[in-house]
Amino acid sequence: MRLSDLKCSGPAWLFGWATAVFLPGLLIAFERHGLDRLPAKTWQMGDDIGPVAKLLLGALLILCFWLATCIRIGQLSLRAALGALAAMLLTLGLVPAAYSRGFGIGLTGARFDPAVLPWYAVGAVAAGLVFALSLTRCRARSSAPRP
Numbered sequence: 001m002r003l004s005d006l007k008c009s010g011p012a013w014l015f016g017w018a019t020a021v022f023l024p025g026l027l028i029a030f031e032r033h034g035l036d037r038l039p040a041k042t043w044q045m046g047d048d049i050g051p052v053a054k055l056l057l058g059a060l061l062i063l064c065f066w067l068a069t070c071i072r073i074g075q076l077s078l079r080a081a082l083g084a085l086a087a088m089l090l091t092l093g094l095v096p097a098a099y100s101r102g103f104g105i106g107l108t109g110a111r112f113d114p115a116v117l118p119w120y121a122v123g124a125v126a127a128g129l130v131f132a133l134s135l136t137r138c139r140a141r142s143s144a145p146r147p
Contacts, residue, residue, distance in 0.1 A: 005069075008138035013065055016131030017058050020084060022046045024123035028107075028116055048102030053095045060087035065131050076136065081128030088124035092117075 025045030026038070033041055064083030071079055092104040092112060100106035108116055 008135050008142060009065070009069070012131045012134035012138060013058075013062060015134045016065065016080075016084065016127040017061055019130045020057060020061065020088060020123050020127035021049060021054060022123075023126050024116070024119045025049075027119040027122060031119070045102065050095075050099050050101035050103060050106060052099035053091060053101075053103040053106070056095055057087060057091040060090050061127070061131075063087070065128075068128070068132075069135070075132075077129055077132040079128075080132040081125045084124040084128030084131065085121060088120050088127075092120060 022042060022045075026042040029041035029045050030038060061084060064087045065080055068076060068079035068083045073079075095104060095106075097105045097111075104113075104116075104120075105111045107113075
């Protein structure tokens with residue numbers, strides 16, 4: 001990835017990061033509360049995540065997405081999805097309990113709680129797919145001839 005690629009990879013990372021933060025919150029809120037005020041509860045869950053957890057996840061996503069774009073084996077969407085899953089699992093495993101408010105151990109009291117781990121995994125895989133789709137579409141638009 002070159003510095004000029006930031007035009008596409010920066011926004012693609014941001015969309016992927018937002019998906020990784022808010023999609024698990026949506027799924028957990030839906031499981032706990034149903035449709036009752038789902039948008040507000042989803043936003044609250046994402047907002048309640050401590051800054052350290054959000055920053056660590058974001059940094060690990062940057063690293064994993066960068067690796068996904070450098071490695072040329074398989075499809076970008078698969079590499080990015082696996083990278084995002086690795087970033088999520090590393091974040092869940094590495095973030096100190098004292099700083100994980102609203103996320104992982106700070107949400108449930110267990111580091112890899114089986115009640116919410118599938119939702120984090122779904123959110124991470126979706127984040128990787130969002131990143132790959134956003135990056136591919138932006139690159140296609142950037143290389144398309146201008147009228």
